[in-house]
Amino acid sequence: MSHVLLVYNAGKAEAVRYAQEAARYLRTQRHEVVLADQQTVATWEQLPDPQIALVVTLGGDGTLLTGAHLAAPAGVPLLGVHLGRFGFIAQVEPEELHDALARWQQGDYTLQERLMVQSQVAGERRLAWALNEIALLRHPTSPMLDFSITINGLPLTTYPADGSLVATPTGSTAYALSAGAPVVHPATEALVLAPISPHTLGARPLVLPPTARIEITVGCEATGDPEVQVLMTADGRRHQWLTVGQTIIASAAPFRAKLLVFNEGEFFEKLRDRLLWGVRVNE
16 A cells, blocks of 8 residues: 655646545555645645655646655655646646556556756755756846856856756756757756856857756846845745855756656657647748
């Protein structure tokens, strides 16, 4: 008998209904079920039960990211059910959930490991990790910032921009894509460094090996301006305000997110169907 955590987006009636149906089904199969809404789970530091063998998320990619922050460090597999607007990471549609849970019980699935990124403010012990990206963002009322980049202790460049981010292959189709970074297959072991709205033509996204240690130092000519604020986010949800002169250190996390996959070609299908890869928009 396994324990299963069901995380649902309470703001979506469909997600609540499917979560309740999944809980009833799993209990008939003699599984223990923990049912929790996304907002509650977002406040947890770790899984509430060490016997949890599967985390199921029902909502959009944001709900899945919330589940990944708990499941990945514990080495627990994750099954995402697409009930959001875009759903690029989620693996199954809601009508497929019953079948997916049955296949999980039978061991009829592939476990796809996804690289995660972690960050730490230099001089602090607190770590933040993300399945998509770590981002540094200029406050809207702050002046232009300068981001000085060092890779494995070697100076790379300094560029003026609104921000800078370090993304995983999974995150290459999220914020990094909007920042002009390349699409990277999720099974690739790599990190993507990308400036956000750089005020120069010389700053371009860079794909780095997973062993890279990336240091980003925040600078600003108006250092005496109290309005200068920089926000560090992990997957857009865990926030920390920084000051000019501080440095973050980003690297691959020591653990991977383990996603249940039933269709090996689903990534390419999503490129075609959701990002309209190769579609001629002027027809």
